[in-house]
Amino acid sequence: xxxxxxxxxxxxxxxxxxxxxxxxxxxxxxxxxxxxxxxxxxxxxxxxxxxxxxxxxxxxxxxxxxxxxxxxxxxxxxxxxxxxxxxxxxxxxxxxxxxxxxxxxxxxxxxxxxxxxxxxxxxxxxxxxxxxxxxxxxxxxxxxxxxxxxxxxxxxxxxxxxxxxxxxxxxxxxxxxxxxxxxxxxxxxxxxxxxxxxxxxxxxxxxxxxxxxxxxxxxxxxxxxxxxxxxxxxxxxxxxxxxxxxxxxxxxxxxxxxxxxxxxxxxxxxxxxxxxxxxxxxxxxxxxxxxxxxxxxxxxxxxxxxxxxxxxxxxxxxxxxxxxxxxxxxxxxxxxxxxxxxx
Amino acid sequence: xxxxxxxxxxxxxxxxxxxxxxxxxxxxxxxxxxxxxxxxxxxxxxxxxxxxxxxxxxxxxxxxxxxxxxxxxxxxxxxxxxxxxxxxxxxxxxxxxxxxxxxxxxxxxxxxxxxxxxxxxxxxxxxxxxxxxxxxxxxxxxxxxxxxxxxxxxxxxxxxxxxxxxxxxxxxxxxxxxxxxxxxxxxxxxxxxxxxxxxxxxxxxxxxxxxxxxxxxxxxxxxxxxxxxxxxxxxxxxxxxxxxxxxxxxxxxxxxxxxxxxxxxxxxxxxxxxxxxxxxxxxxxxxxxxxxxxxxxxxxxxxxxxxxxxxxxxxxxxxxxxxxxxxxxxxxxxxxxxxxxxxxxxxxxxxxx
Numbered sequence: 001x002x003x004x005x006x007x008x009x010x011x012x013x014x015x016x017x018x019x020x021x022x023x024x025x026x027x028x029x030x031x032x033x034x035x036x037x038x039x040x041x042x043x044x045x046x047x048x049x050x051x052x053x054x055x056x057x058x059x060x061x062x063x064x065x066x067x068x069x070x071x072x073x074x075x076x077x078x079x080x081x082x083x084x085x086x087x088x089x090x091x092x093x094x095x096x097x098x099x100x101x102x103x104x105x106x107x108x109x110x111x112x113x114x115x116x117x118x119x120x121x122x123x124x125x126x127x128x129x130x131x132x133x134x135x136x137x138x139x140x141x142x143x144x145x146x147x148x149x150x151x152x153x154x155x156x157x158x159x160x161x162x163x164x165x166x167x168x169x170x171x172x173x174x175x176x177x178x179x180x181x182x183x184x185x186x187x188x189x190x191x192x193x194x195x196x197x198x199x200x201x202x203x204x205x206x207x208x209x210x211x212x213x214x215x216x217x218x219x220x221x222x223x224x225x226x227x228x229x230x231x232x233x234x235x236x237x238x239x240x241x242x243x244x245x246x247x248x249x250x251x252x253x254x255x256x257x258x259x260x261x262x263x264x265x266x267x268x269x270x271x272x273x274x275x276x277x278x279x280x281x282x283x284x285x286x287x288x289x290x291x292x293x294x295x296x297x298x299x300x301x302x303x304x305x306x307x308x309x310x311x312x313x314x315x316x317x318x319x320x321x322x323x324x325x326x327x328x329x330x331x332x333x334x335x336x337x338x339x340x341x342x343x
Numbered sequence: 344x345x346x347x348x349x350x351x352x353x354x355x356x357x358x359x360x361x362x363x364x365x366x367x368x369x370x371x372x373x374x375x376x377x378x379x380x381x382x383x384x385x386x387x388x389x390x391x392x393x394x395x396x397x398x399x400x401x402x403x404x405x406x407x408x409x410x411x412x413x414x415x416x417x418x419x420x421x422x423x424x425x426x427x428x429x430x431x432x433x434x435x436x437x438x439x440x441x442x443x444x445x446x447x448x449x450x451x452x453x454x455x456x457x458x459x460x461x462x463x464x465x466x467x468x469x470x471x472x473x474x475x476x477x478x479x480x481x482x483x484x485x486x487x488x489x490x491x492x493x494x495x496x497x498x499x500x501x502x503x504x505x506x507x508x509x510x511x512x513x514x515x516x517x518x519x520x521x522x523x524x525x526x527x528x529x530x531x532x533x534x535x536x537x538x539x540x541x542x543x544x545x546x547x548x549x550x551x552x553x554x555x556x557x558x559x560x561x562x563x564x565x566x567x568x569x570x571x572x573x574x575x576x577x578x579x580x581x582x583x584x585x586x587x588x589x590x591x592x593x594x595x596x597x598x599x600x601x602x603x604x605x606x607x608x609x610x611x612x613x614x615x616x617x618x619x620x621x622x623x624x625x626x627x628x629x630x631x632x633x634x635x636x637x638x639x640x641x642x643x644x645x646x647x648x649x650x651x652x653x654x655x656x657x658x659x660x661x662x663x664x665x666x667x668x669x670x671x672x673x674x675x676x677x678x679x680x681x682x683x684x685x686x687x688x689x690x691x692x693x694x695x696x
Binding site: 086087088090131212298 | 376379380381557561637638641646651659660662663664666667668670671674675
């Protein structure tokens with residue numbers, strides 16, 4: 001494939017809190033990163049992102065590969081026409097090892113989830129994600145910052161001013177909150193309390209997510225929370241090793257998806273991307289859901305439509321709906337894409 | 344007389360014994376249907392939220408038993424020497440009473456093999472008075488139950504399939520078939536051909552979780568679509584026993600013993616690419632065993648993942664973990680055999696999950 005200067009790979013990471021978009025040049029440099037709040041409306045957010053991207057790109061620019069990741073990766077893949085759909089673990093690992101192939105540990109803390117990925121020789125050797133509890137994630141910090149009415153951006157730098165961080169129970173955000181109130185009432189300074197909170201969160205993360213993991217340097221710290229210097233320092237104190245925060249720490253998932261799209265394009269030079277074009281931002285997408293009455297399971301089926309044409313359906317346990325679309329329009333990414341690849 | 348038998352918890356391992364027992368006594372046994380949404384929802388409403396998912400499912404299944412004269416809830420204290428069942432098995436039926444619809448009597452009996460066969464038989468004969476059966480009839484039924492259970496257990500081994508094995512027992516208990524002929528079916532399932540192309544995954548955990556396809560979001564089916572799956576029941580008892588030898592102390596719980604013994608065998612088996620431990624939130628015995636097994640896995644550098652089930656209906660969390668785990672194994676293998684990581688199998692199939 002001849003790569004022109006105007007050719008780009010698109011990586012999209014649609015998470016619960018944010019939707020990140022990365023535009024990768026063919027020479028592996030990042031041309032554009034977008035960070036949008038998902039706010040519970042992933043379809044609109046993706047469209048907004050594409051609209052925004054269109055204004056920033058030259059008209060001659062062309063997207064030659066698309067990768068999606070994040071919890072709404074399937075939805076994003078349907079809307080955009082993705083070439084690669086990957087889970088977040090793989091995407092994060094790919095991005096980090098492209099930035100530095102020697103990386104052995106990735107600590108990733110996002111809004112609603114946190115994970116640890118152990119790499120050896122550039123390959124994922126082990127990983128873990130947080131369980132149902134969100135205590136070791138960004139939303140915990142968000143909540144506490146809001147309670148103290150400190151903007152989350154200043155939170156970390158305040159923590160760095162601490163002289164004697166206080167001990168705070170970090171197992172659960174409810175316990176942490178009552179503990180913090182007690183410490184405040186006793187007259188501890190705000191920076192000490194915040195630093196204590198950062199330490200509690202790091203302890204919580206290492207005990208839950210990082211349990212039994214062999215954490216070796218170089219360690220990458222990525223995800224939205226990596227912006228917080230207080231947490232960074234708490235990690236360094238706890239692990240006794242430096243944290244490396246990569247340049248694009250907030251959009252590593254999307255970056256990984258873009259790299260994966262690039263790998264894919266490299267593998268099959270003759271085929272074109274499935275990308276459905278930048279004018280996507282202007283069309284109308286609808287999602288509707290209904291309860292299937294076929295059996296006692298009563299699955300909740302979601303149908304994605306573009307201007308009245310059904311693009312995909314999912315949510316069924318038996319495959320009755322998800323395979324029905326496949327034979328028709330052929331845009332179903334769940335089964336259709338992988339089968340084509342196998343062929 | 345028609346007895347309702349909930350398809351939950353003790354059903355998964357011990358139904359054959361009870362099916363044979365009641366069959367011999369000429370008592371009809373009705374099982375509840377496989378778990379579906381309504382059963383789960385009914386169950387969640389009826390029990391304390393402190394308890395575990397399998398017990399909640401039991402509550403749902405009890406309510407799904409319609410048109411029965413009584414509901415059978417045995418207190419299965421122990422099924423073999425020197426071990427106990429999970430404490431929650433011991434608390435039945437009291438802990439689940441609130442789920443039993445008003446007006447339907449509960450039939451219960453203590454089954455405690457720790458005290459030996461004589462005591463078991465004695466307890467069953469006392470139970471027999473309620474059923475208006477003589478001591479002799481109970482003795483005969485007991486042997487019949489033992490025989491059914493043995494046949495079921497003997498059918499386990501390589502290639503064993505729960506659904507098929509259990510269907511035979513159920514057919515037999517409904518009188519559709521004279522006696523369960525589980526043993527003869529085993530050879531008909533070919534021992535899986537060793538295709539090195541597919542990953543081999545060991546799925547370990549309580550059978551009432553691994554075989555509960557509604558609650559585990561069809562985990563077994565999803566795995567089987569992509570990989571060759573090995574289960575605890577595929578491991579022979581001798582193998583389980585030898586793999587328990589290294590322990591400093593015997594395990595008290597018989598389920599835990601089986602899971603750990605089989606899991607430890609998988610850890611050492613070079614043919615197994617990775618182990619998935621399926622547990623549920625709040626399981627006491629798993630809290631120990633999953634960590635003991637994790638340590639063994641770490642020693643041998645065997646990829647190991649714990650999946651904790653609860654009452655979620657969303658599949659995203661499970662799918663992401665499963666996908667990432669299989670991806671990791673696939674990439675590892677490609678890496679180990681020095682094939683370019685840019686090869687075709689890189690992300691083969693990974694979207695379908």
